[in-house]
Amino acid sequence: MIEEKHVLSILVENQPGVLSRISGLFGGRGYNIDSLCVAETTEPHVSRVTIVTRASKQIIEQIIKQLHKLINVMKVIELTGTEFVQREMALIKVNAKPEHRAEILRIVDIFRAKIIDVGLEHYTIEITGDEDKLSAILSLLKPLGIKEIAKTGIIALSREPKIV
Amino acid sequence: MKLTGAQILMEVLKEEGVKTIFGFPGGAVIDIYDELAKTDIHHVLVRHEQGAVHAADGYARASGGVGVVLVTSGPGATNTVTGIASAYMDSIPIVIFTGQVPTQLIGNDAFQEVDIVGITRPCTKHNYLVKDTKDLARIVKEAFYIAQSGRPGPVLIDIPKNVAATKINYKPPKKIHLKSYNPTYKPNIRQVSKAASLINDAKRPVIFAGGGVVLSKASKELTELAQKTKTPLTASLMGLGAFPGTDPLWLGMIGMHGTYRANMSTGACDLMIAVGVRFDDRVTGKTDEFASQAKIIHIDIDPTSIQKNVPVTIPIVGDCKTTLGQLNKLLDKEDLGDLNEKRKKWLEEIEKWKNTKPLAYAQEKVIKPQYVVEKLYELTKGKAIITTEVGQNQMWAAQYYHFDKPNHFITSGGLGVMGFGLPAAIGAQLACPKKLVVDIAGDGSIQMNIQEMATAAQCGLPVKVVILNNSYLGMVRQWQELFYEKRYSQTGMEHAPDFVKLAEAYGAVGLRATKPEEVEKVLKKGLSTPKAVIMDFVVEQEECVYPMVPAGAPLTEMLLV
Numbered sequence: 001m002i003e004e005k006h007v008l009s010i011l012v013e014n015q016p017g018v019l020s021r022i023s024g025l026f027g028g029r030g031y032n033i034d035s036l037c038v039a040e041t042t043e044p045h046v047s048r049v050t051i052v053t054r055a056s057k058q059i060i061e062q063i064i065k066q067l068h069k070l071i072n073v074m075k076v077i078e079l080t081g082t083e084f085v086q087r088e089m090a091l092i093k094v095n096a097k098p099e100h101r102a103e104i105l106r107i108v109d110i111f112r113a114k115i116i117d118v119g120l121e122h123y124t125i126e127i128t129g130d131e132d133k134l135s136a137i138l139s140l141l142k143p144l145g146i147k148e149i150a151k152t153g154i155i156a157l158s159r160e161p162k163i164v
Numbered sequence: 165m166k167l168t169g170a171q172i173l174m175e176v177l178k179e180e181g182v183k184t185i186f187g188f189p190g191g192a193v194i195d196i197y198d199e200l201a202k203t204d205i206h207h208v209l210v211r212h213e214q215g216a217v218h219a220a221d222g223y224a225r226a227s228g229g230v231g232v233v234l235v236t237s238g239p240g241a242t243n244t245v246t247g248i249a250s251a252y253m254d255s256i257p258i259v260i261f262t263g264q265v266p267t268q269l270i271g272n273d274a275f276q277e278v279d280i281v282g283i284t285r286p287c288t289k290h291n292y293l294v295k296d297t298k299d300l301a302r303i304v305k306e307a308f309y310i311a312q313s314g315r316p317g318p319v320l321i322d323i324p325k326n327v328a329a330t331k332i333n334y335k336p337p338k339k340i341h342l343k344s345y346n347p348t349y350k351p352n353i354r355q356v357s358k359a360a361s362l363i364n365d366a367k368r369p370v371i372f373a374g375g376g377v378v379l380s381k382a383s384k385e386l387t388e389l390a391q392k393t394k395t396p397l398t399a400s401l402m403g404l405g406a407f408p409g410t411d412p413l414w415l416g417m418i419g420m421h422g423t424y425r426a427n428m429s430t431g432a433c434d435l436m437i438a439v440g441v442r443f444d445d446r447v448t449g450k451t452d453e454f455a456s457q458a459k460i461i462h463i464d465i466d467p468t469s470i471q472k473n474v475p476v477t478i479p480i481v482g483d484c485k486t487t488l489g490q491l492n493k494l495l496d497k498e499d500l501g502d503l504n505e506k507r508k509k510w511l512e513e514i515e516k517w518k519n520t521k522p523l524a525y526a527q528e529k530v531i532k533p534q535y536v537v538e539k540l541y542e543l544t545k546g547k548a549i550i551t552t553e554v555g556q557n558q559m560w561a562a563q564y565y566h567f568d569k570p571n572h573f574i575t576s577g578g579l580g581v582m583g584f585g586l587p588a589a590i591g592a593q594l595a596c597p598k599k600l601v602v603d604i605a606g607d608g609s610i611q612m613n614i615q616e617m618a619t620a621a622q623c624g625l626p627v628k629v630v631i632l633n634n635s636y637l638g639m640v641r642q643w644q645e646l647f648y649e650k651r652y653s654q655t656g657m658e659h660a661p662d663f664v665k666l667a668e669a670y671g672a673v674g675l676r677a678t679k680p681e682e683v684e685k686v687l688k689k690g691l692s693t694p695k696a697v698i699m700d701f702v703v704e705q706e707e708c709v710y711p712m713v714p715a716g717a718p719l720t721e722m723l724l725v
Contacts, residue, residue: 012344013343013344016293017281017282017285017293020282020285021285024285024286025286028286058471061471062468062471062472065467065468066468068467069466069467069468071289071290071310071342071344071345072344073344074343074344075344
């Protein structure tokens with residue numbers, strides 16, 4: 001079975017335990033979670049969960065149906081295979097020795113990233129983009145010494161004009 | 165009206181028509197028990213909380229309604245888990261109320277505190293922690309609705325002590341509406357019509373019925389479909405009774421211990437109409453070779469059951485009763501041709517399988533367990549409600565007792581819980597006081613919830629326990645005999661209590677048969693005694709259940725006697 005990456009956008013009732021129902025479903029049935037992102041929408045009682053998973057065709061069908069079956073899940077949309085936009089944000093704490101600072105600034109500039117914190121020996125960079133952009137900046141910064149990194153995981157929305 | 169949480173709970177239970185609750189009191193539910201005593205609701209005091217859930221399960225299945233359980237926090241709650249998991253696997257509607265420590269103590273590791281909502285999340289259809297008394301009535305109503313609608317299942321409600329004790333201004337909740345929960349009852353008519361034409365084209369069709377038919381009360385529609393199209397029918401363990409076991413079209417059970425003709429028909433059919441089933445591994449054997457010549461129509465209310473284990477040709481999401489009703493109507497309009505002619509060859513082939521390898525055993529000087537079940541069937545004219553434990557006793561019950569009606573065979577199918585049968589029989593007896601209820605048990609599994617004999621005695625319930633006593637954990641021993649070179653590792657149960665004396669100690673009646681000629685006498689006496697009875701049948705120790713499909717082998721490769 002060939003596993004492919006799938007981006008799922010899930011609208012859930014904003015209630016305690018919902019996230020654990022979802023993550024428990026993935027854990028209990030042996031499905032993968034590559035990344036998971038959750039936050040309130042404009043309606044306070046509704047949250048949007050974005051999950052990136054890898055699965056075969058048959059398994060992704062099961063994942064979607066199993067998610068639907070959870071009482072608190074209102075809607076499950078598979079974005080993969082449709083027109084959609086996706087972004088991920090990373091905060092990267094990178095070594096900034098005096099001789100490297102100009103190079104880091106140049107990289108930050110090229111990627112339209114931002115330096116949001118400066119220390120005696122490090123910069124912290126904020127960058128937003130798709131996965132390719134993030135991995136590109138990481139590969140350029142790596143030789144300079146990445147001290148720490150935090151990533152949000154992917155969030156995504158359909159490009160359809162109608163609201164899903 | 166100012167009411168406490170406990171009083172509100174009683175109001176809603178009355179509104180939901182609850183007449184019987186299975187439970188066990190404790191500190192965290194003492195306020196609820198105090199109010200319960202003031203109502204007409206019959207509370208059955210079990211001896212272990214696992215027994216309460218199995219009893220509620222048996223009650224729900226025998227009555228076709230919902231079972232209700234009330235237990236305390238901590239160990240009271242954790243003891244229900246096996247029962248809940250069993251009901252979840254078998255899709256049985258149960259509402260379980262657990263007590264919880266007061267809300268201000270939750271998370272502090274308080275006395276008898278456990279996160280039962282967390283523990284039961286993967287084995288309930290849904291569960292709730294009530295944090296505010298004003299949510300209680302709505303949640304209880306939602307729970308009863310969720311438990312019984314769509315694909316049924318257990319729903320747990322965790323009620324902290326202070327939520328039960330707090331007084332609020334109570335207004336009965338209006339009709340509940342769940343935004344994100346809408347089970348599909350009506351099938352897509354285009355799919356149904358595709359199914360109808362496949363049925364008309366089929367040369368060697370087989371219907372495969374499951375527990376979904378029983379749950380959706382669709383036996384009439386199923387029987388109509390089989391007879392109208394002259395299609396032979398098999399069923400899973402959970403589907404026994406959905407179709408008359410004495411009908412000429414009946415093939416017997418399918419699967420690991422299914423009949424030769426049912427499994428051979430599955431291998432040879434060109435169309436399988438699967439209704440209310442989930443293609444469990446004990447049914448399919450090796451999935452790649454399951455019904456490999458057949459197109460499959462799969463009707464089920466739960467979309468996740470479809471395409472999960474076996475790829476199907478026509479998936480139909482819908483209620484079994486509604487869908488079969490529509491299918492029957494469409495078939496009435498079709499010209500099915502001369503069915504006697506059309507099915508002749510297929511039914512002849514099946515008849516040949518039936519005659520070459522029927523279910524059989526050789527009665528010798530010791531009692532054969534199959535003989536006991538066969539005699540029980542004869543003496544009860546097939547009208548008893550049968551519950552079972554799990555293992556060989558369960559399979560022999562399924563093979564040798566022929567069920568003509570649904571809701572008469574009550575067994576832990578999916579989870580396979582030893583210790584299920586006795587409490588389930590108690591529940592079934594309470595739901596159907598006039599019926600004869602018999603638990604077919606093994607000497608191993610009866611000991612797992614034997615304490616419920618006291619419950620039966622206290623409630624004056626005339627449940628009958630038939631122990632097929634072979635001094636072994638028979639099914640595991642059978643596997644060890646067949647696949648592990650007879651190394652009987654820890655399956656010998658040489659030391660068992662004297663079940664006759666044990667029955668008497670519980671205030672029940674104990675009987676024993678050790679020779680074949682005693683079987684009928686003991687059964688007759690036991691079944692006509694208006695009290696709880698344990699009948700101990702000392703049977704052949706190393707008898708195996710046949711046919712048997714080794715785990716993971718194709719269905720058609722059966723080990724036979």
